Amino acid sequence: MKNRLIVTLTTVHGSRQYSLGQVARYILFLFVVLSGISFFISNWLLVKTTDDLADLEENHQQLSDQYEMMLGTQNLYRNELDQLSASLAKVANERDRLQADNIRMGDKLQEENLRFGELNATLDASLSGLETLLNVDTSEALTSERLEALTMMANQRLFMLNSIPNGVPIQAIRINDGFGMRMHPIRKKRVMHHGIDFKADVGTPVYATADGVVEYSGNKGDGYGKQVVLLHNYGFKTNYSHLNKIEVSSGEFVHKGQKIAESGNTGKSTGPHLHYEVRHLYQPINPAPFVSWNVANFDTIFTTVKSIKWASLKNLYPLNQIAQP
The missing domain is CATH 1.20.5 (Single alpha-helices involved in coiled-coils or other helix-helix interfaces)
Known part of the structure:
Protein backbone atom coordinates (compact mmCIF):
# COMPACT_ATOMS: atom_id res chain seq x y z
CA MET A 1 0.00 0.00 0.00
CA TYR A 67 -3.49 64.28 -38.47
CA GLU A 68 -6.23 66.74 -37.50
CA MET A 69 -3.64 69.51 -37.05
CA MET A 70 -2.00 68.82 -40.42
CA LEU A 71 -5.39 68.55 -42.10
CA GLY A 72 -6.45 71.93 -40.78
CA THR A 73 -3.26 73.58 -42.13
CA GLN A 74 -3.59 72.00 -45.55
CA ASN A 75 -7.26 72.91 -45.91
CA LEU A 76 -6.39 76.59 -45.57
CA TYR A 77 -4.53 76.56 -48.90
CA ARG A 78 -6.60 73.99 -50.75
CA ASN A 79 -10.04 75.65 -50.62
CA GLU A 80 -9.47 78.02 -53.52
CA LEU A 81 -7.61 75.36 -55.55
CA ASP A 82 -10.47 72.91 -55.06
CA GLN A 83 -12.88 75.42 -56.60
CA LEU A 84 -10.56 75.93 -59.57
CA SER A 85 -9.97 72.22 -60.31
CA ALA A 86 -13.33 70.71 -59.29
CA SER A 87 -14.68 70.62 -62.83
CA LEU A 88 -11.42 69.17 -64.17
CA ALA A 89 -11.37 66.40 -61.57
CA LYS A 90 -15.00 65.52 -62.29
CA VAL A 91 -14.36 65.16 -66.00
CA ALA A 92 -11.15 63.16 -65.39
CA ASN A 93 -12.95 60.72 -63.08
CA GLU A 94 -15.71 60.17 -65.63
CA ARG A 95 -13.14 59.60 -68.33
CA ASP A 96 -11.29 56.98 -66.24
CA ARG A 97 -14.55 55.15 -65.49
CA LEU A 98 -15.52 54.99 -69.14
CA GLN A 99 -12.04 53.81 -70.08
CA ALA A 100 -12.28 50.90 -67.61
CA ASP A 101 -15.73 49.98 -68.96
CA ASN A 102 -14.37 50.06 -72.47
CA ILE A 103 -11.64 47.52 -71.63
CA ARG A 104 -14.13 45.07 -70.09
CA MET A 105 -16.89 45.29 -72.66
CA GLY A 106 -14.88 45.75 -75.87
CA ASP A 107 -16.76 46.27 -79.10
CA LYS A 108 -20.18 46.31 -77.42
CA LEU A 109 -19.58 49.83 -76.08
CA GLN A 110 -19.35 51.76 -79.31
CA GLU A 111 -21.79 54.33 -78.03
CA GLU A 112 -19.80 54.69 -74.82
CA ASN A 113 -16.62 55.00 -76.85
CA LEU A 114 -18.12 57.99 -78.61
CA ARG A 115 -18.99 59.52 -75.25
CA PHE A 116 -15.50 58.74 -73.98
CA GLY A 117 -14.03 60.61 -76.93
CA GLU A 118 -16.24 63.61 -76.22
CA LEU A 119 -15.17 63.62 -72.58
CA ASN A 120 -11.53 63.41 -73.63
CA ALA A 121 -12.05 66.42 -75.86
CA THR A 122 -13.80 68.30 -73.04
CA LEU A 123 -11.03 67.54 -70.56
CA ASP A 124 -8.35 68.50 -73.07
CA ALA A 125 -10.15 71.78 -73.77
CA SER A 126 -10.43 72.47 -70.01
CA LEU A 127 -6.75 71.77 -69.46
CA SER A 128 -5.85 73.95 -72.42
CA GLY A 129 -8.02 76.71 -70.97
CA LEU A 130 -6.25 76.40 -67.61
CA GLU A 131 -2.87 76.52 -69.36
CA THR A 132 -3.97 79.64 -71.20
CA LEU A 133 -5.14 81.20 -67.92
CA LEU A 134 -1.81 80.37 -66.29
CA ASN A 135 -0.01 81.68 -69.40
CA VAL A 136 2.07 78.51 -69.90
CA ASP A 137 2.83 76.54 -73.04
CA THR A 138 -0.04 74.27 -74.05
CA SER A 139 0.47 70.54 -74.46
CA GLU A 140 -1.16 68.03 -76.82
CA ALA A 141 -0.77 65.05 -74.46
CA LEU A 142 -3.78 64.32 -72.23
CA THR A 143 -2.06 62.76 -69.21
CA SER A 144 -2.46 62.66 -65.44
CA GLU A 145 1.03 64.20 -65.16
CA ARG A 146 -0.20 67.20 -67.12
CA LEU A 147 -3.18 67.67 -64.79
CA GLU A 148 -1.00 67.21 -61.70
CA ALA A 149 1.56 69.76 -62.90
CA LEU A 150 -1.15 72.33 -63.70
CA THR A 151 -2.84 71.73 -60.34
CA MET A 152 0.43 72.26 -58.47
CA MET A 153 1.22 75.41 -60.44
CA ALA A 154 -2.27 76.83 -59.81
CA ASN A 155 -1.95 76.02 -56.11
CA GLN A 156 1.40 77.80 -55.86
CA ARG A 157 0.16 80.86 -57.71
CA LEU A 158 -2.93 81.12 -55.54
CA PHE A 159 -0.72 80.86 -52.46
CA MET A 160 1.53 83.68 -53.70
CA LEU A 161 -1.41 85.87 -54.74
CA ASN A 162 -2.92 85.48 -51.28
CA SER A 163 0.40 86.28 -49.56
CA ILE A 164 1.72 89.26 -51.56
CA PRO A 165 -0.36 92.43 -52.26
CA ASN A 166 -2.07 92.40 -55.66
CA GLY A 167 -5.17 93.81 -57.31
CA VAL A 168 -7.07 97.02 -56.61
CA PRO A 169 -7.99 97.92 -53.02
CA ILE A 170 -11.07 99.91 -54.03
CA GLN A 171 -13.56 100.31 -56.89
CA ALA A 172 -12.42 103.83 -57.73
CA ILE A 173 -13.69 106.44 -60.14
CA ARG A 174 -10.17 107.02 -61.45
CA ILE A 175 -6.54 107.40 -60.37
CA ASN A 176 -5.69 110.99 -59.42
CA ASP A 177 -1.96 110.63 -58.76
CA GLY A 178 0.60 107.88 -59.22
CA PHE A 179 3.89 106.95 -57.58
CA GLY A 180 6.80 109.39 -57.95
CA MET A 181 7.68 113.08 -57.76
CA ARG A 182 4.74 115.47 -57.97
CA MET A 183 3.59 118.94 -57.04
CA HIS A 184 2.05 118.61 -53.58
CA PRO A 185 -1.55 119.97 -53.75
CA ILE A 186 -1.32 121.63 -50.30
CA ARG A 187 2.40 122.36 -49.76
CA LYS A 188 2.74 123.65 -53.35
CA LYS A 189 6.19 122.17 -53.94
CA ARG A 190 7.57 119.05 -55.60
CA VAL A 191 7.79 116.13 -53.20
CA MET A 192 7.92 112.35 -53.46
CA HIS A 193 4.53 110.64 -53.58
CA HIS A 194 4.92 107.12 -52.12
CA GLY A 195 1.63 105.63 -53.32
CA ILE A 196 -1.36 105.83 -55.64
CA ASP A 197 -4.38 108.07 -55.03
CA PHE A 198 -7.69 106.47 -56.03
CA LYS A 199 -10.52 109.00 -56.37
CA ALA A 200 -13.66 107.58 -54.70
CA ASP A 201 -16.75 108.86 -52.95
CA VAL A 202 -16.82 108.91 -49.15
CA GLY A 203 -17.96 105.52 -47.83
CA THR A 204 -16.64 103.40 -50.73
CA PRO A 205 -15.50 99.96 -49.39
CA VAL A 206 -11.74 99.42 -49.05
CA TYR A 207 -10.43 95.86 -49.27
CA ALA A 208 -7.23 94.11 -48.13
CA THR A 209 -5.07 93.21 -51.12
CA ALA A 210 -3.47 90.17 -49.40
CA ASP A 211 -3.71 88.05 -46.27
CA GLY A 212 -2.05 89.66 -43.27
CA VAL A 213 -2.30 91.13 -39.79
CA VAL A 214 -3.30 94.67 -38.82
CA GLU A 215 -0.17 96.46 -37.66
CA TYR A 216 -1.94 99.77 -37.02
CA SER A 217 -5.43 101.27 -37.29
CA GLY A 218 -6.27 104.80 -36.23
CA ASN A 219 -5.07 108.37 -36.75
CA LYS A 220 -1.41 109.22 -36.12
CA GLY A 221 -1.93 112.93 -36.77
CA ASP A 222 0.68 112.89 -39.56
CA GLY A 223 -1.57 114.22 -42.31
CA TYR A 224 -2.75 110.81 -43.55
CA GLY A 225 -5.90 110.97 -41.41
CA LYS A 226 -7.50 107.70 -40.44
CA GLN A 227 -5.39 104.85 -41.78
CA VAL A 228 -4.88 101.08 -41.69
CA VAL A 229 -1.46 99.43 -42.03
CA LEU A 230 -1.36 95.72 -42.89
CA LEU A 231 1.68 93.46 -42.47
CA HIS A 232 1.93 90.64 -45.05
CA ASN A 233 4.21 87.67 -45.80
CA TYR A 234 7.75 88.01 -47.20
CA GLY A 235 8.32 91.48 -45.71
CA PHE A 236 5.50 93.31 -47.53
CA LYS A 237 3.31 96.00 -46.02
CA THR A 238 0.34 98.01 -47.33
CA ASN A 239 -1.06 101.36 -46.16
CA TYR A 240 -4.63 102.64 -46.68
CA SER A 241 -5.06 106.33 -45.75
CA HIS A 242 -7.55 109.24 -45.57
CA LEU A 243 -10.28 106.81 -44.48
CA ASN A 244 -13.70 107.76 -43.22
CA LYS A 245 -14.40 104.56 -41.24
CA ILE A 246 -12.13 101.74 -40.02
CA GLU A 247 -13.55 98.24 -39.52
CA VAL A 248 -10.48 96.35 -38.19
CA SER A 249 -8.29 96.76 -35.12
CA SER A 250 -4.58 96.32 -34.41
CA GLY A 251 -3.49 92.69 -34.08
CA GLU A 252 -6.46 91.35 -36.04
CA PHE A 253 -5.86 88.86 -38.87
CA VAL A 254 -7.44 89.69 -42.22
CA HIS A 255 -7.75 87.81 -45.52
CA LYS A 256 -7.42 88.97 -49.10
CA GLY A 257 -10.61 90.68 -50.28
CA GLN A 258 -11.86 91.40 -46.76
CA LYS A 259 -13.46 94.82 -46.24
CA ILE A 260 -11.23 96.69 -43.80
CA ALA A 261 -12.46 100.27 -44.08
CA GLU A 262 -14.40 102.90 -46.04
CA SER A 263 -12.75 105.69 -48.01
CA GLY A 264 -12.98 109.27 -46.85
CA ASN A 265 -11.36 112.70 -46.78
CA THR A 266 -9.62 112.80 -43.40
CA GLY A 267 -6.20 114.31 -42.80
CA LYS A 268 -4.47 116.64 -45.24
CA SER A 269 -6.61 115.99 -48.29
CA THR A 270 -8.15 118.17 -51.01
CA GLY A 271 -10.96 115.71 -51.80
CA PRO A 272 -12.33 112.24 -51.09
CA HIS A 273 -9.83 109.55 -52.16
CA LEU A 274 -7.83 106.54 -50.98
CA HIS A 275 -4.06 106.85 -50.65
CA TYR A 276 -2.62 103.33 -51.16
CA GLU A 277 0.99 102.32 -50.54
CA VAL A 278 3.01 99.12 -50.96
CA ARG A 279 6.26 98.74 -49.04
CA HIS A 280 8.89 96.00 -48.80
CA LEU A 281 11.19 96.00 -45.76
CA TYR A 282 9.93 99.54 -45.02
CA GLN A 283 10.97 100.83 -48.47
CA PRO A 284 8.13 102.28 -50.61
CA ILE A 285 7.56 100.52 -53.96
CA ASN A 286 5.48 101.63 -56.93
CA PRO A 287 2.09 99.94 -56.31
CA ALA A 288 1.14 99.96 -60.02
CA PRO A 289 2.73 96.59 -60.98
CA PHE A 290 1.09 94.98 -57.93
CA VAL A 291 -2.32 96.52 -58.73
CA SER A 292 -2.25 94.91 -62.21
CA TRP A 293 -0.70 91.60 -61.03
CA ASN A 294 -2.92 88.49 -61.34
CA VAL A 295 -2.83 84.78 -62.12
CA ALA A 296 -2.71 85.35 -65.89
CA ASN A 297 0.36 87.65 -65.88
CA PHE A 298 1.89 85.98 -62.84
CA ASP A 299 5.51 85.98 -64.10
CA THR A 300 5.62 89.68 -64.99
CA ILE A 301 6.03 90.92 -61.41
CA PHE A 302 9.38 89.13 -61.07
CA THR A 303 10.91 91.07 -63.95
CA THR A 304 9.02 94.37 -63.55
CA VAL A 305 9.86 94.93 -59.85
CA LYS A 306 13.63 94.50 -59.76
CA SER A 307 14.25 95.95 -56.30
CA ILE A 308 13.14 92.69 -54.65
CA LYS A 309 15.29 89.53 -54.66
CA TRP A 310 12.61 87.26 -56.09
CA ALA A 311 15.04 84.44 -57.01
CA SER A 312 15.35 83.33 -53.39
CA LEU A 313 11.62 82.51 -53.30
CA LYS A 314 12.21 79.28 -55.24
CA ASN A 315 13.88 77.76 -52.16
CA LEU A 316 10.74 78.13 -50.03
CA TYR A 317 8.27 75.28 -49.46
CA PRO A 318 5.78 74.75 -51.12
CA LEU A 319 7.16 76.98 -53.90
CA ASN A 320 10.23 74.79 -54.40
CA GLN A 321 8.13 71.96 -55.89
CA ILE A 322 8.22 73.79 -59.21
CA ALA A 323 10.98 76.28 -59.92
CA GLN A 324 9.85 79.88 -59.82
CA PRO A 325 11.39 82.74 -61.81
Missing part, protein backbone atom coordinates in the same frame (compact mmCIF):
# COMPACT_ATOMS: atom_id res chain seq x y z
CA LYS A 2 3.00 2.31 0.37
CA ASN A 3 3.14 2.83 -3.38
CA ARG A 4 -0.55 3.73 -3.63
CA LEU A 5 -2.43 6.94 -3.03
CA ILE A 6 -5.72 6.59 -1.17
CA VAL A 7 -8.40 9.20 -2.12
CA THR A 8 -11.46 9.30 0.18
CA LEU A 9 -14.75 10.91 -1.04
CA THR A 10 -17.44 11.54 1.58
CA THR A 11 -21.07 12.19 0.63
CA VAL A 12 -24.46 11.94 2.38
CA HIS A 13 -24.58 8.30 1.35
CA GLY A 14 -21.31 7.47 3.08
CA SER A 15 -17.61 7.40 2.31
CA ARG A 16 -15.77 5.72 -0.48
CA GLN A 17 -12.07 5.20 -0.93
CA TYR A 18 -10.20 5.05 -4.19
CA SER A 19 -6.67 3.78 -4.50
CA LEU A 20 -4.32 5.28 -7.07
CA GLY A 21 -1.15 3.65 -8.12
CA GLN A 22 2.27 5.36 -8.49
CA VAL A 23 1.79 6.10 -12.19
CA ALA A 24 -1.58 7.69 -11.54
CA ARG A 25 -0.06 9.83 -8.83
CA TYR A 26 2.63 11.09 -11.20
CA ILE A 27 0.03 11.88 -13.80
CA LEU A 28 -2.11 13.77 -11.29
CA PHE A 29 0.93 15.67 -10.01
CA LEU A 30 1.99 16.55 -13.52
CA PHE A 31 -1.53 17.74 -14.32
CA VAL A 32 -1.60 19.99 -11.25
CA VAL A 33 1.84 21.46 -12.05
CA LEU A 34 0.98 22.10 -15.70
CA SER A 35 -2.32 23.65 -14.68
CA GLY A 36 -0.51 26.03 -12.33
CA ILE A 37 2.10 26.96 -14.95
CA SER A 38 -0.63 27.52 -17.54
CA PHE A 39 -2.53 29.75 -15.11
CA PHE A 40 0.47 32.00 -14.43
CA ILE A 41 1.49 32.18 -18.10
CA SER A 42 -2.09 33.08 -19.11
CA ASN A 43 -2.22 35.86 -16.52
CA TRP A 44 1.17 37.19 -17.63
CA LEU A 45 0.07 37.23 -21.29
CA LEU A 46 -3.18 38.94 -20.33
CA VAL A 47 -1.35 41.70 -18.44
CA LYS A 48 1.15 42.18 -21.27
CA THR A 49 -1.58 42.27 -23.89
CA THR A 50 -3.50 44.86 -21.86
CA ASP A 51 -0.40 47.08 -21.60
CA ASP A 52 0.28 46.76 -25.33
CA LEU A 53 -3.32 47.64 -26.10
CA ALA A 54 -3.10 50.75 -23.90
CA ASP A 55 0.10 51.83 -25.69
CA LEU A 56 -1.56 51.30 -29.08
CA GLU A 57 -4.57 53.38 -28.03
CA GLU A 58 -2.29 56.19 -26.84
CA ASN A 59 -0.27 56.12 -30.09
CA HIS A 60 -3.50 56.09 -32.07
CA GLN A 61 -4.76 59.17 -30.24
CA GLN A 62 -1.47 61.01 -30.84
CA LEU A 63 -1.56 60.17 -34.54
CA SER A 64 -5.18 61.30 -34.74
CA ASP A 65 -4.31 64.65 -33.12
CA GLN A 66 -1.36 65.18 -35.47
Whole structure:
Protein backbone atom coordinates (compact mmCIF):
# COMPACT_ATOMS: atom_id res chain seq x y z
CA MET A 1 0.00 0.00 0.00
CA LYS A 2 3.00 2.31 0.37
CA ASN A 3 3.14 2.83 -3.38
CA ARG A 4 -0.55 3.73 -3.63
CA LEU A 5 -2.43 6.94 -3.03
CA ILE A 6 -5.72 6.59 -1.17
CA VAL A 7 -8.40 9.20 -2.12
CA THR A 8 -11.46 9.30 0.18
CA LEU A 9 -14.75 10.91 -1.04
CA THR A 10 -17.44 11.54 1.58
CA THR A 11 -21.07 12.19 0.63
CA VAL A 12 -24.46 11.94 2.38
CA HIS A 13 -24.58 8.30 1.35
CA GLY A 14 -21.31 7.47 3.08
CA SER A 15 -17.61 7.40 2.31
CA ARG A 16 -15.77 5.72 -0.48
CA GLN A 17 -12.07 5.20 -0.93
CA TYR A 18 -10.20 5.05 -4.19
CA SER A 19 -6.67 3.78 -4.50
CA LEU A 20 -4.32 5.28 -7.07
CA GLY A 21 -1.15 3.65 -8.12
CA GLN A 22 2.27 5.36 -8.49
CA VAL A 23 1.79 6.10 -12.19
CA ALA A 24 -1.58 7.69 -11.54
CA ARG A 25 -0.06 9.83 -8.83
CA TYR A 26 2.63 11.09 -11.20
CA ILE A 27 0.03 11.88 -13.80
CA LEU A 28 -2.11 13.77 -11.29
CA PHE A 29 0.93 15.67 -10.01
CA LEU A 30 1.99 16.55 -13.52
CA PHE A 31 -1.53 17.74 -14.32
CA VAL A 32 -1.60 19.99 -11.25
CA VAL A 33 1.84 21.46 -12.05
CA LEU A 34 0.98 22.10 -15.70
CA SER A 35 -2.32 23.65 -14.68
CA GLY A 36 -0.51 26.03 -12.33
CA ILE A 37 2.10 26.96 -14.95
CA SER A 38 -0.63 27.52 -17.54
CA PHE A 39 -2.53 29.75 -15.11
CA PHE A 40 0.47 32.00 -14.43
CA ILE A 41 1.49 32.18 -18.10
CA SER A 42 -2.09 33.08 -19.11
CA ASN A 43 -2.22 35.86 -16.52
CA TRP A 44 1.17 37.19 -17.63
CA LEU A 45 0.07 37.23 -21.29
CA LEU A 46 -3.18 38.94 -20.33
CA VAL A 47 -1.35 41.70 -18.44
CA LYS A 48 1.15 42.18 -21.27
CA THR A 49 -1.58 42.27 -23.89
CA THR A 50 -3.50 44.86 -21.86
CA ASP A 51 -0.40 47.08 -21.60
CA ASP A 52 0.28 46.76 -25.33
CA LEU A 53 -3.32 47.64 -26.10
CA ALA A 54 -3.10 50.75 -23.90
CA ASP A 55 0.10 51.83 -25.69
CA LEU A 56 -1.56 51.30 -29.08
CA GLU A 57 -4.57 53.38 -28.03
CA GLU A 58 -2.29 56.19 -26.84
CA ASN A 59 -0.27 56.12 -30.09
CA HIS A 60 -3.50 56.09 -32.07
CA GLN A 61 -4.76 59.17 -30.24
CA GLN A 62 -1.47 61.01 -30.84
CA LEU A 63 -1.56 60.17 -34.54
CA SER A 64 -5.18 61.30 -34.74
CA ASP A 65 -4.31 64.65 -33.12
CA GLN A 66 -1.36 65.18 -35.47
CA TYR A 67 -3.49 64.28 -38.47
CA GLU A 68 -6.23 66.74 -37.50
CA MET A 69 -3.64 69.51 -37.05
CA MET A 70 -2.00 68.82 -40.42
CA LEU A 71 -5.39 68.55 -42.10
CA GLY A 72 -6.45 71.93 -40.78
CA THR A 73 -3.26 73.58 -42.13
CA GLN A 74 -3.59 72.00 -45.55
CA ASN A 75 -7.26 72.91 -45.91
CA LEU A 76 -6.39 76.59 -45.57
CA TYR A 77 -4.53 76.56 -48.90
CA ARG A 78 -6.60 73.99 -50.75
CA ASN A 79 -10.04 75.65 -50.62
CA GLU A 80 -9.47 78.02 -53.52
CA LEU A 81 -7.61 75.36 -55.55
CA ASP A 82 -10.47 72.91 -55.06
CA GLN A 83 -12.88 75.42 -56.60
CA LEU A 84 -10.56 75.93 -59.57
CA SER A 85 -9.97 72.22 -60.31
CA ALA A 86 -13.33 70.71 -59.29
CA SER A 87 -14.68 70.62 -62.83
CA LEU A 88 -11.42 69.17 -64.17
CA ALA A 89 -11.37 66.40 -61.57
CA LYS A 90 -15.00 65.52 -62.29
CA VAL A 91 -14.36 65.16 -66.00
CA ALA A 92 -11.15 63.16 -65.39
CA ASN A 93 -12.95 60.72 -63.08
CA GLU A 94 -15.71 60.17 -65.63
CA ARG A 95 -13.14 59.60 -68.33
CA ASP A 96 -11.29 56.98 -66.24
CA ARG A 97 -14.55 55.15 -65.49
CA LEU A 98 -15.52 54.99 -69.14
CA GLN A 99 -12.04 53.81 -70.08
CA ALA A 100 -12.28 50.90 -67.61
CA ASP A 101 -15.73 49.98 -68.96
CA ASN A 102 -14.37 50.06 -72.47
CA ILE A 103 -11.64 47.52 -71.63
CA ARG A 104 -14.13 45.07 -70.09
CA MET A 105 -16.89 45.29 -72.66
CA GLY A 106 -14.88 45.75 -75.87
CA ASP A 107 -16.76 46.27 -79.10
CA LYS A 108 -20.18 46.31 -77.42
CA LEU A 109 -19.58 49.83 -76.08
CA GLN A 110 -19.35 51.76 -79.31
CA GLU A 111 -21.79 54.33 -78.03
CA GLU A 112 -19.80 54.69 -74.82
CA ASN A 113 -16.62 55.00 -76.85
CA LEU A 114 -18.12 57.99 -78.61
CA ARG A 115 -18.99 59.52 -75.25
CA PHE A 116 -15.50 58.74 -73.98
CA GLY A 117 -14.03 60.61 -76.93
CA GLU A 118 -16.24 63.61 -76.22
CA LEU A 119 -15.17 63.62 -72.58
CA ASN A 120 -11.53 63.41 -73.63
CA ALA A 121 -12.05 66.42 -75.86
CA THR A 122 -13.80 68.30 -73.04
CA LEU A 123 -11.03 67.54 -70.56
CA ASP A 124 -8.35 68.50 -73.07
CA ALA A 125 -10.15 71.78 -73.77
CA SER A 126 -10.43 72.47 -70.01
CA LEU A 127 -6.75 71.77 -69.46
CA SER A 128 -5.85 73.95 -72.42
CA GLY A 129 -8.02 76.71 -70.97
CA LEU A 130 -6.25 76.40 -67.61
CA GLU A 131 -2.87 76.52 -69.36
CA THR A 132 -3.97 79.64 -71.20
CA LEU A 133 -5.14 81.20 -67.92
CA LEU A 134 -1.81 80.37 -66.29
CA ASN A 135 -0.01 81.68 -69.40
CA VAL A 136 2.07 78.51 -69.90
CA ASP A 137 2.83 76.54 -73.04
CA THR A 138 -0.04 74.27 -74.05
CA SER A 139 0.47 70.54 -74.46
CA GLU A 140 -1.16 68.03 -76.82
CA ALA A 141 -0.77 65.05 -74.46
CA LEU A 142 -3.78 64.32 -72.23
CA THR A 143 -2.06 62.76 -69.21
CA SER A 144 -2.46 62.66 -65.44
CA GLU A 145 1.03 64.20 -65.16
CA ARG A 146 -0.20 67.20 -67.12
CA LEU A 147 -3.18 67.67 -64.79
CA GLU A 148 -1.00 67.21 -61.70
CA ALA A 149 1.56 69.76 -62.90
CA LEU A 150 -1.15 72.33 -63.70
CA THR A 151 -2.84 71.73 -60.34
CA MET A 152 0.43 72.26 -58.47
CA MET A 153 1.22 75.41 -60.44
CA ALA A 154 -2.27 76.83 -59.81
CA ASN A 155 -1.95 76.02 -56.11
CA GLN A 156 1.40 77.80 -55.86
CA ARG A 157 0.16 80.86 -57.71
CA LEU A 158 -2.93 81.12 -55.54
CA PHE A 159 -0.72 80.86 -52.46
CA MET A 160 1.53 83.68 -53.70
CA LEU A 161 -1.41 85.87 -54.74
CA ASN A 162 -2.92 85.48 -51.28
CA SER A 163 0.40 86.28 -49.56
CA ILE A 164 1.72 89.26 -51.56
CA PRO A 165 -0.36 92.43 -52.26
CA ASN A 166 -2.07 92.40 -55.66
CA GLY A 167 -5.17 93.81 -57.31
CA VAL A 168 -7.07 97.02 -56.61
CA PRO A 169 -7.99 97.92 -53.02
CA ILE A 170 -11.07 99.91 -54.03
CA GLN A 171 -13.56 100.31 -56.89
CA ALA A 172 -12.42 103.83 -57.73
CA ILE A 173 -13.69 106.44 -60.14
CA ARG A 174 -10.17 107.02 -61.45
CA ILE A 175 -6.54 107.40 -60.37
CA ASN A 176 -5.69 110.99 -59.42
CA ASP A 177 -1.96 110.63 -58.76
CA GLY A 178 0.60 107.88 -59.22
CA PHE A 179 3.89 106.95 -57.58
CA GLY A 180 6.80 109.39 -57.95
CA MET A 181 7.68 113.08 -57.76
CA ARG A 182 4.74 115.47 -57.97
CA MET A 183 3.59 118.94 -57.04
CA HIS A 184 2.05 118.61 -53.58
CA PRO A 185 -1.55 119.97 -53.75
CA ILE A 186 -1.32 121.63 -50.30
CA ARG A 187 2.40 122.36 -49.76
CA LYS A 188 2.74 123.65 -53.35
CA LYS A 189 6.19 122.17 -53.94
CA ARG A 190 7.57 119.05 -55.60
CA VAL A 191 7.79 116.13 -53.20
CA MET A 192 7.92 112.35 -53.46
CA HIS A 193 4.53 110.64 -53.58
CA HIS A 194 4.92 107.12 -52.12
CA GLY A 195 1.63 105.63 -53.32
CA ILE A 196 -1.36 105.83 -55.64
CA ASP A 197 -4.38 108.07 -55.03
CA PHE A 198 -7.69 106.47 -56.03
CA LYS A 199 -10.52 109.00 -56.37
CA ALA A 200 -13.66 107.58 -54.70
CA ASP A 201 -16.75 108.86 -52.95
CA VAL A 202 -16.82 108.91 -49.15
CA GLY A 203 -17.96 105.52 -47.83
CA THR A 204 -16.64 103.40 -50.73
CA PRO A 205 -15.50 99.96 -49.39
CA VAL A 206 -11.74 99.42 -49.05
CA TYR A 207 -10.43 95.86 -49.27
CA ALA A 208 -7.23 94.11 -48.13
CA THR A 209 -5.07 93.21 -51.12
CA ALA A 210 -3.47 90.17 -49.40
CA ASP A 211 -3.71 88.05 -46.27
CA GLY A 212 -2.05 89.66 -43.27
CA VAL A 213 -2.30 91.13 -39.79
CA VAL A 214 -3.30 94.67 -38.82
CA GLU A 215 -0.17 96.46 -37.66
CA TYR A 216 -1.94 99.77 -37.02
CA SER A 217 -5.43 101.27 -37.29
CA GLY A 218 -6.27 104.80 -36.23
CA ASN A 219 -5.07 108.37 -36.75
CA LYS A 220 -1.41 109.22 -36.12
CA GLY A 221 -1.93 112.93 -36.77
CA ASP A 222 0.68 112.89 -39.56
CA GLY A 223 -1.57 114.22 -42.31
CA TYR A 224 -2.75 110.81 -43.55
CA GLY A 225 -5.90 110.97 -41.41
CA LYS A 226 -7.50 107.70 -40.44
CA GLN A 227 -5.39 104.85 -41.78
CA VAL A 228 -4.88 101.08 -41.69
CA VAL A 229 -1.46 99.43 -42.03
CA LEU A 230 -1.36 95.72 -42.89
CA LEU A 231 1.68 93.46 -42.47
CA HIS A 232 1.93 90.64 -45.05
CA ASN A 233 4.21 87.67 -45.80
CA TYR A 234 7.75 88.01 -47.20
CA GLY A 235 8.32 91.48 -45.71
CA PHE A 236 5.50 93.31 -47.53
CA LYS A 237 3.31 96.00 -46.02
CA THR A 238 0.34 98.01 -47.33
CA ASN A 239 -1.06 101.36 -46.16
CA TYR A 240 -4.63 102.64 -46.68
CA SER A 241 -5.06 106.33 -45.75
CA HIS A 242 -7.55 109.24 -45.57
CA LEU A 243 -10.28 106.81 -44.48
CA ASN A 244 -13.70 107.76 -43.22
CA LYS A 245 -14.40 104.56 -41.24
CA ILE A 246 -12.13 101.74 -40.02
CA GLU A 247 -13.55 98.24 -39.52
CA VAL A 248 -10.48 96.35 -38.19
CA SER A 249 -8.29 96.76 -35.12
CA SER A 250 -4.58 96.32 -34.41
CA GLY A 251 -3.49 92.69 -34.08
CA GLU A 252 -6.46 91.35 -36.04
CA PHE A 253 -5.86 88.86 -38.87
CA VAL A 254 -7.44 89.69 -42.22
CA HIS A 255 -7.75 87.81 -45.52
CA LYS A 256 -7.42 88.97 -49.10
CA GLY A 257 -10.61 90.68 -50.28
CA GLN A 258 -11.86 91.40 -46.76
CA LYS A 259 -13.46 94.82 -46.24
CA ILE A 260 -11.23 96.69 -43.80
CA ALA A 261 -12.46 100.27 -44.08
CA GLU A 262 -14.40 102.90 -46.04
CA SER A 263 -12.75 105.69 -48.01
CA GLY A 264 -12.98 109.27 -46.85
CA ASN A 265 -11.36 112.70 -46.78
CA THR A 266 -9.62 112.80 -43.40
CA GLY A 267 -6.20 114.31 -42.80
CA LYS A 268 -4.47 116.64 -45.24
CA SER A 269 -6.61 115.99 -48.29
CA THR A 270 -8.15 118.17 -51.01
CA GLY A 271 -10.96 115.71 -51.80
CA PRO A 272 -12.33 112.24 -51.09
CA HIS A 273 -9.83 109.55 -52.16
CA LEU A 274 -7.83 106.54 -50.98
CA HIS A 275 -4.06 106.85 -50.65
CA TYR A 276 -2.62 103.33 -51.16
CA GLU A 277 0.99 102.32 -50.54
CA VAL A 278 3.01 99.12 -50.96
CA ARG A 279 6.26 98.74 -49.04
CA HIS A 280 8.89 96.00 -48.80
CA LEU A 281 11.19 96.00 -45.76
CA TYR A 282 9.93 99.54 -45.02
CA GLN A 283 10.97 100.83 -48.47
CA PRO A 284 8.13 102.28 -50.61
CA ILE A 285 7.56 100.52 -53.96
CA ASN A 286 5.48 101.63 -56.93
CA PRO A 287 2.09 99.94 -56.31
CA ALA A 288 1.14 99.96 -60.02
CA PRO A 289 2.73 96.59 -60.98
CA PHE A 290 1.09 94.98 -57.93
CA VAL A 291 -2.32 96.52 -58.73
CA SER A 292 -2.25 94.91 -62.21
CA TRP A 293 -0.70 91.60 -61.03
CA ASN A 294 -2.92 88.49 -61.34
CA VAL A 295 -2.83 84.78 -62.12
CA ALA A 296 -2.71 85.35 -65.89
CA ASN A 297 0.36 87.65 -65.88
CA PHE A 298 1.89 85.98 -62.84
CA ASP A 299 5.51 85.98 -64.10
CA THR A 300 5.62 89.68 -64.99
CA ILE A 301 6.03 90.92 -61.41
CA PHE A 302 9.38 89.13 -61.07
CA THR A 303 10.91 91.07 -63.95
CA THR A 304 9.02 94.37 -63.55
CA VAL A 305 9.86 94.93 -59.85
CA LYS A 306 13.63 94.50 -59.76
CA SER A 307 14.25 95.95 -56.30
CA ILE A 308 13.14 92.69 -54.65
CA LYS A 309 15.29 89.53 -54.66
CA TRP A 310 12.61 87.26 -56.09
CA ALA A 311 15.04 84.44 -57.01
CA SER A 312 15.35 83.33 -53.39
CA LEU A 313 11.62 82.51 -53.30
CA LYS A 314 12.21 79.28 -55.24
CA ASN A 315 13.88 77.76 -52.16
CA LEU A 316 10.74 78.13 -50.03
CA TYR A 317 8.27 75.28 -49.46
CA PRO A 318 5.78 74.75 -51.12
CA LEU A 319 7.16 76.98 -53.90
CA ASN A 320 10.23 74.79 -54.40
CA GLN A 321 8.13 71.96 -55.89
CA ILE A 322 8.22 73.79 -59.21
CA ALA A 323 10.98 76.28 -59.92
CA GLN A 324 9.85 79.88 -59.82
CA PRO A 325 11.39 82.74 -61.81
